[in-house]
Amino acid sequence: MNEQLLPCVEINPTTTPTACVIWLHGLGDSGHGFAPIVPELKLPSSLAVKFIFPHAPERPITVNGGMRMRAWYDIKSMDFDSRADLAGVQESAEQVEQLIQAQIDNGIPANRIVLAGFSQGGVIALHIAPRIKHKFAGVLALSTYMCEPTLLVNEAQSTNKTTPIMMAHGEQDEVVPVFMGNAAYEVLKGNGFDVTWQTYMMQHNVCMEELNDISAWLQKVLK
Known part of the structure; x- marks a missing residue:
């Protein structure tokens, strides 16, 4: 296993952080992509939340003609069932888990950590959260889907069964059709996880209405 932590964009509160949001970007983006949303969330400074936006490694993407870009895994086809490359998902999940462990080692307990992800990043978040031994404050999965959903029934741990999972999706999403997100929601619900689902026009x-809802949700799970 590569012990070197993923490079990240880090945004710290004005006081010593007591909570942390680890936010995973989508295909071809970087940790810089979502960093500007932090002030938009207007979180109270009393929450003392640190935001970490890791950069995915660069890798060739099959559906993009083998072009190298930042990605959490390869996309070999656009088929619903085989879009996410399981080996790549597992490898990235391990790297993100090292990042989570580093926060815990630095004094932020797991129950003050929110794991968030958009699109490909959400796939990683939804792969880690049901399987990890740490209990999170919450999980945020935006415009995303699940890798190999049929595996979950045998691999799910009970640790995060009561952890709030907020799933949100665009009704006009042409990259990840809304039915793929809803299918992941149904799998999580069917496996006994505390998951909510909402869509936006x-x-x-992401849109402003969604960011306002995310802000309210973060304040609730990190209060």
């Missing part, structure tokens, strides 16, 4: 992006 948007495409494969």
